Each structure stands twice: as structure tokens, then as C-alpha cells.
Amino acid sequence: MDSALQARLEALVASSPIVVFMKGTKLMPQCGFSNNVVQILNALAVPFETFDVLSDMEIRQGIKEFSDWPTIPQVYVNGEFIGGSDILIEMYNSGELKEKLAVALA
Amino acid sequence: MVHPDQVRAAIHQALPDASVEVEDLTGGGDHLQVSVVSSAFAGLSRVKQHQLVYGALRSELASEAIHALALQTSTPNA
Secondary structure, eight states: OOHHHHHHHHHHHTSSSEEEEESBOSSSBSSHHHHHHHHHHHHTTOOOEEEEGGGOHHHHHHHHHHHTOOSSOEEEETTEEEEOHHHHHHHHHHTHHHHHHHHHHO | OOOHHHHHHHHHHHSTTOEEEEEESSSSSSEEEEEEEOGGGTTOOHHHHHHHHHHHTHHHHHTTSSOEEEEEEEOTTO
């Protein structure tokens, strides 16, 4: 990956405590998996930023390499990749997500 | 699209002890639900566990032969 793209991705994941790379926007998710993540974060009433990968092909491919993760959505907490839709659902159901985000936002 | 047997074979190649269940959610072969139980996951974070499975299916995911993959991983004792 070229260093300009790497730097852009690093800046994006660090732009807010919770950052979601998704298809579509918070109000109009374009994919069921992205929608799952938005609904979970809304349910926890935490502030989060989103980046619509459909608006930027370079980021859409680059973020997959960046995290070594082949799918969208991707959720970052304090710059750390914590998972996609399946893992978020699992962490939400176990209560682990609420705890992790409370700590991250403290 | 891929056949569930191809998915099972690819995962077994990477994780020989794995028990794999593949469900074709739409009948179209590109929206799959896969659950994998393997001792290779012991001690790994969920992200690392999923990365092992994604790694096994890298070419199918990259080509979008598999468009959507709902994945669950666990260890035999969990």
C-alpha cells in the first residue's frame, strides 16, 4: 500500500474514538451488515463517526489491507480494529461491547 | 457463487481439525453462514479467529464469489 494511502487510513481511524467504515451512511446504510453495526451503536447511544466506502474506491480497498480483513463494515475503537458485523453482534449480546466502549469513551 | 463443499474443503485445508457448518442463506451460493469449531482458535482474539477463516477463503472473498459471509468461530470446549 502506498504511504499516502496508509497515512490517510491512519488519520481516518484516529479521527474519533469510534469510527465505522461502512457502505452508505448512518441514516441510509446500503448493506444489511453495515446497518447492523449502526443499529447496535445507536442502541448503545454512543457517539461515532462513519466513513462511506462506496464514496471512495481507494479507501474501500485500502481499509481491507490495512486491517487484513476482507469485508465491510469495520469498526475501530481508539484506533484499534475490533471487528465487523458478526463480532459486534456477539460483543453486544455478551455485554462486552458496552463495557469496552464505556472505557474507550471515558 | 461457491458450493458449500468448496467452502468446507478450503477451511479444512487451513484448519484440519475444524468442524465446519455451512448454510446457504439465499440458495444463491453467495450469502453464506459459516460456523467453525477448531482448537486452533484457543487463546486467539475473535478478530484473529475470523482472520484464520477469512485467510482460508481469501480468493473466494476477493473475487466476490462469496458476497456475504456471516461467521461464527469457537473452540471445542467453549
